[in-house]
Amino acid sequence: MNFAGHHILGIDQFERSDVDHIFAVADQMRPYAQRQRMTTVLEGAILGSMFFEPSTRTRISFGSAFNLLGGHVRETTGFESTAIAKGESLYDTARVLSGYSDVIVMRHPEAGSVGEFASASRVPVINGGDGANEHPSQALLDLYTIRSELAGRGRDIDGLRIAMVGDLRFGRTVHSLSRLLGRFNDVSVRLVSPAELKMPEGLVEELRMAGHEVIETDQLEQGIANVDIVYSTRIQEERFDTQEDADLYRGRFRLNQSIYTAFCEPNTVIMHPLPRDSRAGAQELDEDLNDDPNLAIFRQSDNGVVLRMALFALILGVEDQVDACSRPVNWTTERRF
Incomplete structure (x- = not known):
């Protein structure tokens, strides 16, 4: 699979070699997730985080992963805080927000809804969970x-x-x-x-x-x-x-x-x-x-950050540039990993 510029919507997209490649990139992300080094490889890039169902780990770990790669996060949580509450379609929402973002993560309560959104998006979309369908x-x-x-x-x-x-x-x-x-x-x-x-x-x-x-x-x-x-x-x-x-x-x-x-x-x-x-x-x-x-x-929830860092790096085509944009961290943090 060519990851650069592509949506991540379901498991059917992946062959075993793709999974192995994602895991290899995730291994490379571990020093950054564990605050041993920092990177600015996505400096200036914007993640649109759209969660229309409650979430703690998925929403925050996606945001943390993007931040740890040097990017910025703009969050929307709940239907009531968007124009969807005023009757806007997923198509219109996708067309608008993909103009503001470089990649979008979306969670929605209806199966197939993230795929529908992605079909109208101008940037890659990652499925953060669509109803009882996939994650x-x-x-x-x-x-x-x-x-x-x-x-x-x-x-x-x-x-x-x-x-x-x-x-x-x-x-x-x-x-x-x-x-x-x-x-x-x-x-x-x-x-x-x-x-x-x-x-x-x-x-x-x-x-x-x-x-x-x-x-x-x-x-x-x-x-x-x-x-x-x-x-x-x-x-x-x-x-x-x-x-x-x-x-x-x-x-x-x-x-x-x-x-x-x-x-x-x-x-x-x-x-x-x-x-x-x-x-x-x-x-x-x-x-x-x-x-x-x-x-x-x-340990499983910690791995959510390295895995999602890998997905962002692959989708935005920077997996080979992460180390070149890195340096040691300059703050004190408790050892937690």
């Missing part, structure tokens, strides 16, 4: 995290054993991750969910067509045994018709330290795209796991 940058950072966690054990993504747990029907992160795993070999996938929140059948079939073993179960203990990764997701309550409907499933697949110790292999890595629901009655990842070294959720 490509999250899938990339998740797989980058899996690669990093397994590397310390002399393992690679090929041969991965992973359990995806929770709301697999509405969870766009697991949809994109499943599509991405189809680019690799000999993956075993456990899909652990209530019957009503199963992974869409088309995605299950894609995994099987890729030659992967897929086991569907509604038994948490069975599903998380003998895997390398447990990838937990929250109940996507915003996709349900009513709060009462969502509450039927809250807390059904709760992973805590005692369940982990009893049923998981000793070094099973625990992941979650966040936010995890820490309210009483939910706790899909219990807070008693916070001190477990195999809990990778914060």
Whole structure:
């Protein structure tokens, strides 16, 4: 794939070689994300950040990634703060805002909406999540995290054993991750969910067509045994018709330290795209796991910055110029990585 000047809308755009290339560039971004050096390679460039659904990690990590490359960020959050609330179309919004920006990141509650916006944009658009459809940058950072966690054990993504747990029907992160795993070999996938929140059948079939073993179960203990990764997701309550409907499933697949110790292999890595629901009655990842070294959720969120830096560098065609525009940082910061 030629990344320069192109949209990032879904996993179907990528071949395995593209994923490997993104990861190699992400590795080069790590000194900048960890504040060991700074670069001004995107000095003067503007990111248009348009988030029409709530977001913490995705919105801020995209903005931080662009800032760390030397660029500027202009944010829009919520429909009420835009002319869309006055009836403006996505087409008109795209035509206008792409005149103000060099690249745009967009999140929207409707599946396909970011693609519709991108078709009218004059600059590259990255899908930051479109309804229950896809979240490509999250899938990339998740797989980058899996690669990093397994590397310390002399393992690679090929041969991965992973359990995806929770709301697999509405969870766009697991949809994109499943599509991405189809680019690799000999993956075993456990899909652990209530019957009503199963992974869409088309995605299950894609995994099987890729030659992967897929086991569907509604038994948490069975599903998380003998895997390398447990990838937990929250109940996507915003996709349900009513709060009462969502509450039927809250807390059904709760992973805590005692369940982990009893049923998981000793070094099973625990992941979650966040936010995890820490309210009483939910706790899909219990807070008693916070001190477990195999809990990778914060390493995972840190990786969002390096991965998104890589995407910006590739899309704007500066991946080979980053180091030439760099220098050591000149401020004091606590060691946090």
